[in-house]
Structures are given as C-alpha cells and as structure tokens.
Amino acid sequence: MKLQPVIGLEIHAQLSTKSKLWCSCDNDAHGAEPNSRVCPVCMGFPGMLPVLNEDARDKAAKGAAALGCEIQKFSKFDRKNYFYPDLPMGYQISQYDQPVALKGSVQFLLPGERDAHGNAGKMQTKKIRITRVHLENDSGKNTHVGTETLLDFNRSGTPLIEIVTEPELHSPEEARAFATELQKILRAVGASDADMEKGMMRFDASISLRPESEDKKLYARAEVKNLNSFAALEKALDFEIKRQTKLWEKKEAPTVESTRGWDDEKGETKLLRKKETADDYRYFPEPDLPPVTFDDDQIEEIKKSLPELPIEKFFRYKKEWKLAETDALILSSDPVLAQFFEKTVDLSDEPKAVAKLLLSVVLAHEDWKKTELTPKHVADTVRFLHKKNISSSGAKKVLGAAMKTGTKIETLMVEMRLEQVSDSGEIETWISDVLKENPDTVEQFRAGKEKVLGFLVGQVMKRSRGSANPEKVQEILRERLKK
Numbered sequence: 001m002k003l004q005p006v007i008g009l010e011i012h013a014q015l016s017t018k019s020k021l022w023c024s025c026d027n028d029a030h031g032a033e034p035n036s037r038v039c040p041v042c043m044g045f046p047g048m049l050p051v052l053n054e055d056a057r058d059k060a061a062k063g064a065a066a067l068g069c070e071i072q073k074f075s076k077f078d079r080k081n082y083f084y085p086d087l088p089m090g091y092q093i094s095q096y097d098q099p100v101a102l103k104g105s106v107q108f109l110l111p112g113e114r115d116a117h118g119n120a121g122k123m124q125t126k127k128i129r130i131t132r133v134h135l136e137n138d139s140g141k142n143t144h145v146g147t148e149t150l151l152d153f154n155r156s157g158t159p160l161i162e163i164v165t166e167p168e169l170h171s172p173e174e175a176r177a178f179a180t181e182l183q184k185i186l187r188a189v190g191a192s193d194a195d196m197e198k199g200m201m202r203f204d205a206s207i208s209l210r211p212e213s214e215d216k217k218l219y220a221r222a223e224v225k226n227l228n229s230f231a232a233l234e235k236a237l238d239f240e241i242k243r244q245t246k247l248w249e250k251k252e253a254p255t256v257e258s259t260r261g262w263d264d265e266k267g268e269t270k271l272l273r274k275k276e277t278a279d280d281y282r283y284f285p286e287p288d289l290p291p292v293t294f295d296d297d298q299i300e301e302i303k304k305s306l307p308e309l310p311i312e313k314f315f316r317y318k319k320e321w322k323l324a325e326t327d328a329l330i331l332s333s334d335p336v337l338a339q340f341f342e343k344t345v346d347l348s349d350e351p352k353a354v355a356k357l358l359l360s361v362v363l364a365h366e367d368w369k370k371t372e373l374t375p376k377h378v379a380d381t382v383r384f385l386h387k388k389n390i391s392s393s394g395a396k397k398v399l400g401a402a403m404k405t406g407t408k409i410e411t412l413m414v415e416m417r418l419e420q421v422s423d424s425g426e427i428e429t430w431i432s433d434v435l436k437e438n439p440d441t442v443e444q445f446r447a448g449k450e451k452v453l454g455f456l457v458g459q460v461m462k463r464s465r466g467s468a469n470p471e472k473v474q475e476i477l478r479e480r481l482k483k
C-alpha cells in the first residue's frame with residue numbers, strides 16, 4: 001500500500017513594528033538584558049488596558065494581502081486561556097472565529113527533478129491555499145537551568161501573525177519550499193524580517209498519512225510544535241513519515257490527534273500530549289479591545305501598495321532578461337539585492353552582465369550591503385568590461401576597492417593601474433621590443449611551434465605592467481609574426 005503524506009503548516013511570524021502589540025515597549029529586544037523591555041501592560045498587571053498598535057494591524061493586513069487573502073472588513077480579538085509561566089496575563093489575546101484575513105493562496109517554486117547526472121531540471125511551481133491569517137501577541141520565554149526556570153518577558157506582547165495553510169503539501173521538500181517562499185514574501189512586503197535565527201518565524205507542522213487511493217480522506221494528524229528552522233521543519237516531517245509509516249504497516253494507524261515536540265539533537269519527535277481542541281482554551285471575546293475594521297478604500301489601498309512579489313520577479317528576470325533560473329532565483333529572493341540589481345540594469349541595460357558581476361563578485365563579500373557600493377559602480381564596471389578597458393580580475397579589484405571607499409570606478413582604475421590599454425599604437429611598441437629581444441622564439445613560432453605564442457604574449461603583458469588588453473596583444477602579435 002502506497003502512503004501519501006498530508007501536511008499543513010501554521011506559521012508564526014513576528015511583525016516588524018517599532019513597538020509591541022498592546023503597549024509602547026520596544027519590539028526589538030534582541031541582545032537586550034532580560035526583562036528590560038517590559039511595562040505593566042505587557043506584564044499583564046491587573047487593571048492595565050491594551051491598545052492596538054495600528055502599524056501591527058496594517059502590517060498584518062499587508063502580509064495577508066500578499067498571500068492572496070481577503071482582508072476582512074470586520075474582525076475581532078478573543079482571549080485564548082491557558083496557564084503557563086511565560087504568559088503573564090493567563091491568556092493570550094488572539095483572534096478566534098473572525099480573523100483579520102481569510103482564503104488566500106500562494107504560488108511557490110519547487111526545485112526541478114535531478115537527472116541521472118545530478119543536474120537539477122527546470123523548476124516547478126505549486127499552489128497552496130491559505131486558510132486564514134490572524135493577529136495575536138507572543139508570550140515570554142522560559143529557559144530551564146537545572147531544576148529552575150528563568151523567565152524573560154521581553155518578548156511578551158510582541159505582535160505576531162499566525163498563517164494557517166490547508167493540508168495540501170505532500171512532502172517535507174514541498175513544506176520547506178513553501179516556507180522559504182513565505183519568508184521571501186513577508187520580507188518583500190516589509191511585514192516581517194522573518195529571521196529564523198532570532199526566532200522571528202516558527203512553524204508548527206501537522207502531518208498524517210493516507211493510502212494514496214483514498215484521495216480526499218484525512219486521518220488523525222500529529223502536530224509537531226515550534227520548529228525553528230527550515231532544516232528542522234524538513235527533518236521533523238521526515239521523521240514523522242517514517243514513524244507513522246511503521247504504525248500503518250503494523251495496522252496501528254493513529255486514531256487520536258496528538259501534539260509532539262521536536263528534539264533537534266536526537267533528531268526525533270516525542271509525544272507531548274493529546275491535541276488540545278478549541279474547547280480546552282475556553283475562548284471568549286476580548287472585552288478590552290474594539291474590533292478591527294477596514295473599509296473598501298483602505299483594503300484597495302493596501303492591495304495597491306503591494307510590491308512585485310519575489311516569484312513574479314523570478315519569472316520576469318527569466319523571461320524579459322533571459323537570466324538562468326538559478327541566477328534569477330538568487331537575485332529575486334532578497335528585496336535589497338533585487339532592488340540593487342534592477343537599478344544597475346536601469347543604468348547599464350545589460351542584465352546578464354550585471355547579474356554575472358553581482359553573483360560572482362559582489363555577493364562573495366558577505367557584508368556588501370553595508371559597504372559604499374552603489375549601482376553606478378557596478379554599471380560602470382560592466383561598461384568598462386564591455387569596452388575591454390578592464391580585465392575581469394581588474395573588475396574584481398576595483399569593485400572591492402569601491403566597497404571600501406566609494407570612489408568612482410574611473411578614478412580607481414587609474415589609481416590602481418588597472419586600466420587596460422587597447423590602443424594599438426602603444427601595444428605595437430611593446431610588441432616590437434619583445435620581438436627584438438626574442439629572435440629565437442620568433443624563429444620557433446615561424447617554424448610551426450605555435451605554443452611559444454603564450455610566452456610572447458606574457459612578455460608583452462609584463463612590459464605593459466599588466467595593462468595591455470591580452471586579446472588585443474595576441475591579435476597583433478599573430479599579425480606581426482606572419483611577416
């Protein structure tokens with residue numbers, strides 16, 4: 001019996017706002033002293049009233065719109081009750097039956113199948129439906145040290161969106177590819193920095209198996225909580241597929257939904273508890289917050305404000321600018337890089353050459369975004385390469401220098417003596433000198449030993465102190481040796 005994995009994801013992403021969701025505390029507590037970004041509101045002191053951060057509301061709506069969701073004209077907040085030391089209010093303010101957005105879909109890229117030689121084939125696309133997007137606050141963080149638990153509430157009250165997908169993914173690779181696309185989208189629209197290392201994006205993955213013949217049926221699923229990296233997501237799903245397959249083979253397919261945790265060190269999931277249902281949380285409407293409303297004009301405005309999405313850029317780079325898929329993918333994935341690339345193309349009109357230089361030289365510098373490099377530097381370098389005023393190794397050197405100083409490329413080429421001489425007159429003089437000095441080599445060449453040409457080219461290059469255009473040198477040398 002062939003079993004098909006059925007996977008759905010819930011993604012929590014931290015919205016990139018200045019302050020928290022219900023108070024004016026700093027939302028960026030990265031590296032801050034524990035409990036230094038808190039106030040009576042996000043500490044849940046009695047009598048304190050939450051006030052909705054409008055920037056969080058707008059970023060949630062924009063993120064949802066980018067996922068193709070319908071922004072709801074009316075949504076409301078609810079209390080989700082559970083008791084946990086890192087939840088100071090004793091409940092989380094979330095959205096239960098009327099979330100901020102519903103019914104979206106996301107198209108994402110899947111790596112092409114590899115052929116017998118290991119070469120990746122053409123990338124494929126797949127679409128998955130988004131069930132809903134809702135707003136809620138994050139909890140604090142607890143750290144277990146020996147027998148004690150340390151609590152840090154800096155994260156308490158941080159704004160999150162929870163994105164819920166339909167169970168339409170069928171392999172760990174698909175789940176990872178979708179999650180990657182989601183991260184790109186949230187970054188491109190400025191809704192979330194989605195930095196996994198800082199815990200800004202986390203996944204819960206639900207998975208069950210079913211016989212492939214039973215196309216639509218859903219079996220009891222296991223939900224693996226709090227996966228903090230793409231690798232963990234993929235590995236946890238791989239593990240669950242193997243674990244559940246064994247159960248199916250023993251005719252003991254899961255009948256009860258369960259919640260599981262992921263142990264990254266051991267590489268396995270373990271049972272935490274039977275899955276909670278909505279009843280367990282005793283949801284009820286939040287009395288201290290008004291509903292969230294958007295009118296038609298506001299919704300229209302949010303939709304209009306959406307930038308071109310990464311996957312749309314990918315297709316445009318491929319189609320209009322004829323870039324290779326791997327190049328188009330890298331350049332379209334990061335909004336800062338994509339903008340830099342497009343500005344450079346505007347200045348030089350040579351997308352392929354610009355792409356090549358960015359990918360081979362600029363991206364080799366990890367911190368290139370923090371340097372003095374501008375699109376004009378890259379466009380000028382492309383132009384000089386094209387005119388053969390500079391060699392490719394020279395291009396690498398001037399760009400490296402431009403990153404440090406921001407100096408104009410022309411100036412750097414002169415200062416660093418990297419300007420290639422293509423002027424025939426000057427090259428002729430160097431060649432005459434070299435030919436005069438090496439009569440034996442000239443004889444050898446004329447006697448048919450073509451290999452010595454390389455030596456002669458080398459001598460001319462040396463005489464020009466590396467400034468001569470080697471192609472030009474070779475061309476003129478051949479001409480002269482015929483005589």
Ligand SMILES: [Zn+2]
Binds near residue numbers: 020041
């Ligand atoms: Zn606060």
